Amino acid sequence: xxKNLVIVxxxxxxxxxxxxxxxxxxxxxxYGHVRDLAKKNQGIEIDxxxxxxxxxxxxxxxxxxxxxxxxxxxxxxxxxxxxxxEGEAIAWHLAEALKLKQEKTHRIVFHExxxxxxxxxxxxxxxxxxKLVDAQQARRVLDRLVGFELSPLLWRKVKPSLSAGRxxxxxxxxxxxxxxxxxxxxxxxxxxVSAIFFVEDDGKSYExxxxxPVRFSSEENAKAFLEKCADSDFSIAEIEKKPGKKxxxxxxxxxxxQQDASRKLSFSVSKTMLIAQQLYESGLITYMRTDSTNLxxxxxxxxxxxxxxVFGEKYSKTRQYATKSKGAQEAxxxxxxxxxxNHSAGSNNDQKRxxxxxxKRTIASQMSDAALERTNVKIDVSKAKEQFIAKGEIIKFDxxxxxxxxxxxxxxxxxxxxxxxPPIKKGQPLTMxxxxxxxxxxxxxxxxxxxxxxxxxxxxxxxxxxTYAPTISTIQKRQYVERGMxxxxxxxxxxxxxxxxxxxxxxxxEKTGSAKGKLVPTDIGSLxxxxxxxxxxxxxxxxxTAKVEKEFDEIANGLKEWNRMIKSFYKPFHxxxxxxxxxxxxxxxxxxxxxxxxxxxxIYARIGRYGPMVQIGDKEEDEKPQFASLRKNxxxxxxxxxxxxxxxxxxxxxxxxxxxxxxxxxxxxxxYVKHKGKFVSLKKExxxxxxxxxxxxxxxxxxxxxxxxxxxxxxxxxxxQVLNGRWGPxxxxxxxxxxIPKDVDAKELTLEDCKKIIKESGTKKKTTRxxxxx
DNA sequence: CAGTGAGCGAGCTTCCGCTTGACTT
Numbered sequence: 002x003x004k005n006l007v008i009v010x011x012x013x014x015x016x017x018x019x020x021x022x023x024x025x026x027x028x029x030x031x032y033g034h035v036r037d038l039a040k041k042n043q044g045i046e047i048d049x050x051x052x053x054x055x056x057x058x059x060x061x062x063x064x065x066x067x068x069x070x071x072x073x074x075x076x077x078x079x080x081x082x083x084x085x086x087e088g089e090a091i092a093w094h095l096a097e098a099l100k101l102k103q104e105k106t107h108r109i110v111f112h113e114x115x116x117x118x119x120x121x122x123x124x125x126x127x128x129x130x131x132k133l134v135d136a137q138q139a140r141r142v143l144d145r146l147v148g149f150e151l152s153p154l155l156w157r158k159v160k161p162s163l164s165a166g167r168x169x170x171x172x173x174x175x176x177x178x179x180x181x182x183x184x185x186x187x188x189x190x191x192x193x194v195s196a197i198f199f200v201e202d203d204g205k206s207y208e209x210x211x212x213x214p215v216r217f218s219s220e221e222n223a224k225a226f227l228e229k230c231a232d233s234d235f236s237i238a239e240i241e242k243k244p245g246k247k248x249x250x251x252x253x254x255x256x257x258x259q260q261d262a263s264r265k266l267s268f269s270v271s272k273t274m275l276i277a278q279q280l281y282e283s284g285l286i287t288y289m290r291t292d293s294t295n296l297x298x299x300x301x302x303x304x305x306x307x308x309x310x311v312f313g314e315k316y317s318k319t320r321q322y323a324t325k326s327k328g329a330q331e332a333x334x335x336x337x338x339x340x341x342x343n344h345s346a347g348s349n350n351d352q353k354r355x356x357x358x359x360x361k362r363t364i365a366s367q368m369s370d371a372a373l374e375r376t377n378v379k380i381d382v383s384k385a386k387e388q389f390i391a392k393g394e395i396i397k398f399d400x401x402x403x404x405x406x407x408x409x410x411x412x413x414x415x416x417x418x419x420x421x422x423p424p425i426k427k428g429q430p431l432t433m434x435x436x437x438x439x440x441x442x443x444x445x446x447x448x449x450x451x452x453x454x455x456x457x458x459x460x461x462x463x464x465x466x467x468t469y470a471p472t473i474s475t476i477q478k479r480q481y482v483e484r485g486m487x488x489x490x491x492x493x494x495x496x497x498x499x500x501x502x503x504x505x506x507x508x509x510x511e512k513t514g515s516a517k518g519k520l521v522p523t524d525i526g527s528l529x530x531x532x533x534x535x536x537x538x539x540x541x542x543x544x545x546t547a548k549v550e551k552e553f554d555e556i557a558n559g560l561k562e563w564n565r566m567i568k569s570f571y572k573p574f575h576x577x578x579x580x581x582x583x584x585x586x587x588x589x590x591x592x593x594x595x596x597x598x599x600x601x602x603x604i605y606a607r608i609g610r611y612g613p614m615v616q617i618g619d620k621e622e623d624e625k626p627q628f629a630s631l632r633k634n635x636x637x638x639x640x641x642x643x644x645x646x647x648x649x650x651x652x653x654x655x656x657x658x659x660x661x662x663x664x665x666x667x668x669x670x671x672x673y674v675k676h677k678g679k680f681v682s683l684k685k686e687x688x689x690x691x692x693x694x695x696x697x698x699x700x701x702x703x704x705x706x707x708x709x710x711x712x713x714x715x716x717x718x719x720x721x722q723v724l725n726g727r728w729g730p731x732x733x734x735x736x737x738x739x740x741i742p743k744d745v746d747a748k749e750l751t752l753e754d755c756k757k758i759i760k761e762s763g764t765k766k767k768t769t770r771x772x773x774x775x
Numbered sequence: 776c777a778g779t780g781a782g783c784g785a786g787c788t789t790c791c792g793c794t795t796g797a798c799t800t
Contacts, residue, residue, distance in 0.1 A: 011794065012794085031794080032795060032796090033793030060797085091794095137792095140792085143791095144790050144791045145791080147791095149789060149790060152789035153788085156787095156789080161788060166791070167791075465793090468793095471792090472791090607780095609779075610779065614780065628778095630780090680777050682777095
């Protein structure tokens, strides 16, 4: 029997803390929240003051049973969850779910995982802060009400299985509106003029690059300037030197880690989190879900020691960073290596690269500024009033640049060149090598990437470190947005070049508007956003979260009662939901494409029950309408009549094999070949429009071969089989599947073995997938 | 999983924030 039971949120944290506390303390983890609102009836008694109905989350039943038993035996229970709104609620739910007696329960908090911090915390216990818990309940209830009232509205008015919520719907709105802005953007062009000069010094020749600070609006003006240059002399008019400095960025939070890993390592947001989790569980970095840029005293001391040791005293500068993001709750430190003297760590390449990034960012944040010298050189053109400007930058002292430079999102317009300038002096004449005017177009606002969307959400105070990655995957899973495939289009631009006294014009080509890997809205995403904006602009408001957060703070400070706050929100909201349910039109996004050349009937593109589709004929006509789904890269907004007609050519017979038709078509899971009642998916490289009979037969044979290898073992008179599946061998019995223990060879299994495995796993509840009837 | 877009009508979908394994065929 243990004297003290300490409960924290994460098992990795529990392991570390247990080492500090000695044998009188048992440290266990709750694995986050243990209770949540019940699934059915919204989990809220609306007519009873919005009383929440809580139940133990199904996946936490085991944990709760175990903790309950341990708590009963312990003399004292220490609830040590995070010191923020959610952490306080976790402590309260634990107290409720474990039925803890108040006199033996203590609430403690600590910000650093060090022996001192933890023993200090134990010396200063307090009770549970009920007001903070109320603020969390308000947050939870509001999110449930919004999500569970708006989603069914979408099922009725747009398409089943859709979802809406305080966070996800605004995230989609950002992407939809950005796409709109891009569509409306009219690029303007101007001519940028640059020059290359020769500088002679000490018998050597150097190049000096310069640029005109003004741009010419037309080709004529640019050409006129180049003509003047042809007859001009050039000389240095002015040299201006200015000291400059650069400072390091703050240590990583979840959001900045995701951004930097996306830019520097090309990691998706979810990959960054997965790798960071692995590093955390190996004890290599601190907690990876945080909104704080704060480093503990211990870490700052470690950093200083390491910097002085490796780079020298003058590279060290102790810095404290203030967290600037809205709604930050700062329950953790910034993300940093646990031990800064570990310059590299990780058990695979991805882990090593992410660790390296974290180490460098942390160390750099405690290093000196870089000192620069910026030089501005003005160059006179004898026949024109315009002056060229050359810019140079020298690093006088590298400081933190020695280890790390934060990357910026690329900007198509920044073409500035900076570097070391050749030796020059005022009044010095220059030899012109060439002058070039290039047509440049203004660019529309950039599409969001996963990481830049996270950045924007954080700026708006929407979502939390633990939800950024899941939110991004939700809006893609619901097919509101997708990662772009479009490569962009070619655009012609004009160049005019003066060299060796001759002016030559030339047209060149460039790619523009690529959406590759960027987030673009789908038809569904755009229409749902449009719908929600029309009826629920208050919830779609970018400041909605900030507004309710303010009220949650008031609840936490005892200035407001949580259920009154919810009541004043719910009444008008719910009325609007009811009203919209009754009066609003179904959202179809219908667009008339033209008429069918064969039948003369109308052809539409619109949203159907299963997504975007095209339709021949109207419902009212005698002949039933025909339907076909849109392909993955097609959109209601852009599809043409010709493309629509193509879609109606399927299913198409492309040949025959073994006396039966080989048919190709497109189903719910993409293009497939059908033969003798069996379906085979097309491979990525196959094109449905041009696939040949031979290739289709090849695919059919490939599938048959795979099916033959599926059977490892079967037993007579028993409905038990050992099969080969996507995740290795498994046992199939009466349409249910059972896992084979890792240490067992599937080929050696006997009927008795299988029965035993089935029986043993029978105690666990199976989450059987629902089957759709044919 | 493999043919739908709909008043025969069952029952289902859904939120945000904490946390990791369990689980998918």
